Amino acid sequence: MTAFFDRHRPMLDAAVAAIETRGFWSPFPEVPSGKVYGETARDDGQAAYDALLNQPFALPGHPESQRLGAETSPFGPALGVTYPAASPAVLIAAAQAAAPALAAARVESRIGVCLEILARLNRNSFLLAHATQHTTGQAFAMAFQAGGPHAQDRGLEAVALAWQEMTRFPAAALWEKPQGKAAPLVLEKHWTLVPAGIALTIGCNTFPTWNSYPGLFASLATGNPVIVKPHPAAILPLALTVRIAREVLAEAGLPADAVLLAVDAPGAEVTKALATDPAVRLIDYTGSGAFGGWLRDHARQAHLFTEEAGVNSVVIAATPDLEGMCANLAFSLALYSGQMCTAPQNIYIPRDGIETDQGHLGFDAVAAALTAALDGLLADPARAAGVCGAIANPATLDRIAALRGTGRVLRDSAPLAEGRSATPLLLAVSADDPLAEAECFGPVALLVAVDSAEDGIARAAALARQKGAITAALYDTDEARITRAIAAFAGAGVNLSINLTGNIFVNQSAAFSDFHVTGANPAGNASLTDPAFIAPRFRRAMWRRQRAA
């Protein structure tokens, strides 16, 4: 049945067009407004969230041998939600049972299901915002965007590219080879799309939906049952996603078990058992490099798509707008307390200072301007809470506390009024400090004095090549040096933002336009969403038969 496909065909076509032109586009409004989502949407979302708390989460028909779940909001309360849990073997068996029908479904049917899931997720964006806020620590507005429409965009992007890839070659062809004066040889050929197998999507704590949707939807669209393994601290947003997916699958006459939830508890994790099951052929993983390395070493039977850790750098070489630069960087550092994979960490500044619209400024003066911008941004407690949100993982606070003892503190980190929180810590460190050569996840920025702008660019690019990086930023006025920096960062496989000063930030990555992560350095081997992210998820098997000419 392709009613869903027919209903959403215009959205699909527009998504394909957006991918091909890579301008701004989204069908999912990012503003958490009743004018857009309906007058009662905000209240309905709050009520729906409240109704989930302290209850068993209903996932009808889902394999269940026990109930697990112990999420606690970084803003305080325990969620009290429990989820159906089953052993890896039971989940694998359920996925295998769902596989044949999913594989046999028409491409239009699977694509239609994916589009309908996304449309329903979008209608639930307020609910997803609350679920995201209280599992990740993102402030509400960001949780709405990153957990809702922006994640839905990334899901749709993957569906649109999967649609393109599955239909770019004809399903059948006539092959007619001339034989001189004799009758030509004629074969009719038909191709069947063969899904890779069972897919496992391993979610992270900080962006449970945004980072999981691309793999989830890419695998489902191409016919692979998906087992969604949330981070134990951020289950709810993905449980809601799985529930909606199962409802839509069932309505389309497909097995609900084509999308499953794998919940576990700290100390009794199921991820390794799932990832190494011979039936699992696709793994999408967002998380630490350490566990990424474990998966590479052990889940050898699967095609592994990763987003891991890295060190994102800023090089400040010169600026004609000191205030704009500092305001822009301050927001990038403070947003979600630096817990974005795209947040800057190392800020390279020539030790002899830089040219600015306020004259030549020394290293300390630039550092002071950045500190002042951060202080200004966070002066109003309500605004500070709205920008910084809370800290997802308590270990991040410990790390910040330990860092205070190293380097020279330019700006101290401090809690906010609400939740487990921490504003950015700014440290000055020397260029050879080991601190500046590894990821310090969370609200910390290292201001690194370097010999020159060239030195900063070379160090930032080399670090990206060696340790990985998802973003880089450059502030400069020397066009020849900018050109050289473009080549250096491209060679290191990093996306570079140049001279951002307004309301657009190095952290931001827009679906349909930006490829998120290049796949060309250790920060991840997958790029959202390029053809290499889609193509290995299915294969083509032919049958051909002679036909009289």
Next chain:
Amino acid sequence: MTAFFDRHRPMLDAAVAAIETRGFWSPFPEVPSGKVYGETARDDGQAAYDALLNQPFALPGHPESQRLGAETSPFGPALGVTYPAASPAVLIAAAQAAAPALAAARVESRIGVCLEILARLNRNSFLLAHATQHTTGQAFAMAFQAGGPHAQDRGLEAVALAWQEMTRFPAAALWEKPQGKAAPLVLEKHWTLVPAGIALTIGCNTFPTWNSYPGLFASLATGNPVIVKPHPAAILPLALTVRIAREVLAEAGLPADAVLLAVDAPGAEVTKALATDPAVRLIDYTGSGAFGGWLRDHARQAHLFTEEAGVNSVVIAATPDLEGMCANLAFSLALYSGQMCTAPQNIYIPRDGIETDQGHLGFDAVAAALTAALDGLLADPARAAGVCGAIANPATLDRIAALRGTGRVLRDSAPLAEGRSATPLLLAVSADDPLAEAECFGPVALLVAVDSAEDGIARAAALARQKGAITAALYDTDEARITRAIAAFAGAGVNLSINLTGNIFVNQSAAFSDFHVTGANPAGNASLTDPAFIAPRFRRAMWRRQRAA
């Protein structure tokens, strides 16, 4: 410089169109005729080949610390050709030195170089035919086709898909995000294509060019320097290829060392050292599953594309044309003495026999008809030599000799007049004979009595799933069963040919139309040529910059 690109643009466009429609197409005529290739082409090719014998092979400017090479024709004489050899470290360094210029070249420049290389290879098809014949043992006509035009087709197919992939998204875009009544946010974005790194192409003995060109051209087109590692017994066809590639690169102003030859000697192989070098990021491999497994275990830093071993099956369920079926199968078994990766091995026949146009025939009667067809095909010594050619690897003869002692010999293998040769051995074995569950490379077919056609289909599909298979063939008249077989073989990731009786054979795989190997079973993880074969060979890195609205 893009003169080559401009010259060959019509061929490129036609290749892209062929890939998209998947009908018959080739710009490289497969007939070894002076009418097509020029009156003197045949003699010129022979003379050029003779002039190479017993000489050092000239590869100007190529790294060289010693001369290696000890090829002997399966038809008799030693070639006496020596090639420049250098250590893996020297080859890697030369490739690395060539990398920046190759990466920085315009896409049109690299594609143009690839197209010009292919055009020159085509003009040298007679020379390549001799080189292929006397390294692989293929008879001349087959060596011409498989070593020349058909290999060139596969190279062009990879170049055309690389062109599509590199240009499917714009190189730059304007991203303009509305801001209500305020001025929109505007970013200009630019993408740089980032090659993966150094590519290694590991050739095989039997199809040195056909199986190497896809990876070689896919990597070169996408900007990766390629080290070509031929099988020690089949160097010449690839050495000629490397020479032409280096000439064209130099003419285009690109480093000749973007294509290098890695020659080694038995007992002092360099493949492992090359494959595990950290700079090698792409490996294309054709060969045994054992060495494929070694590469998987050890060359972990590289993206590995493989074609390995498998067991190809035929299921004979029924036929309305016994004679046509047997003639077709006999040719498939005899062609190049079963040394094609696409040649059938197991032939499943119901023990109670099948329905044919000559009435119901028992297992033995079907076997006798197939044996008679083989005997008929090979009765004329000249024709037999032209079909069977010679045996590439002496070990294959040993294997055939050993097999005589197992199973029931239905037709014995015998040498031909010319070269190291062997006609097909036909054995009857039981369905549970371990012989029928592994690849017996070379001229041997196992006729397996099974309970029913369904049993044969199930066994063939299960074996393909477990041990790999590139091709399958079915002879049947029951349309419902054919439909079930299509699903079974597709599920096992095998390309299926149904009821072939004329001048088209299960062994044959045509570029631009057939995807060779599905990548969906252990016979190989790569498919020639699908997007998954191209996409991981390069990445996209962005730079973006704010623009006043």
